[in-house]
Amino acid sequence: xRVVYTKGPGTSYEIAVHRDAxxxxxxxxxxxxxPYLPHDLVHFVVESVAGIELGVYGRLAAGDNGLFWPADPxxxxxxxxxxxxxxxxxxPKASADMGRSEELAGIAVPVWELRRGFAETLPAYxxxxxxxxxxxxxxxxxxxxxxxxxxxxxxxxxxxx
Numbered sequence: 448x449r450v451v452y453t454k455g456p457g458t459s460y461e462i463a464v465h466r467d468a469x470x471x472x473x474x475x476x477x478x479x480x481x482p483y484l485p486h487d488l489v490h491f492v493v494e495s496v497a498g499i500e501l502g503v504y505g506r507l508a509a510g511d512n513g514l515f516w517p518a519d520p521x522x523x524x525x526x527x528x529x530x531x532x533x534x535x536x537x538x539p540k541a542s543a544d545m546g547r548s549e550e551l552a553g554i555a556v557p558v559w560e561l562r563r564g565f566a567e568t569l570p571a572y573x574x575x576x577x578x579x580x581x582x583x584x585x586x587x588x589x590x591x592x593x594x595x596x597x598x599x600x601x602x603x604x605x606x607x608x
Contacts, residue, residue, distance in 0.1 A: 450487075451603050454603070468508065468510035470522040472517060473518040484588060497580050557570055
């Protein structure tokens with residue numbers, strides 16, 4: 448699965464997912480919020496480095512639509528009906544994996560910001576010592592941060608799941 452993040456003005460961006468399983472998905476806007484680390488890219492890095500199977504990206508790769516809608520209007524109508532009539536409950540593993548993704552992202556970004564000099568202290572919720580996986584995540588975030596920040600508006604960063 449290929450994921451393409453396209454930079455918008457300010458901290459906005461668009462995310463497009465190209466996958467083998469499930470219907471083609473329409474691109475969507477990301478929540479923005481950080482000039483170096485788009486929120487969805489952080490989760491991609493966290494889930495790939497930590498081996499999280501049923502986070503946002505593992506579920507998308509397996510054919511789930513997640514927060515996306517199918518690009519084909521007929522498929523979108525079917526997906527909307529399914530969401531209204533069968534609000535599928537995630538499995539315990541999927542819920543745990545999503546929680547783990549959020550937890551690690553919430554720890555890794557402030558650690559990265561501190562190391563890069565964008566923050567002076569860590570929030571009180573960041574554990575000490577850090578779990579070893581956080582060190583690996585922060586190193587991986589560092590490989591993407593400057594590339595993303597240096598992109599012009601309309602420039603893209605592509606990653607593979």
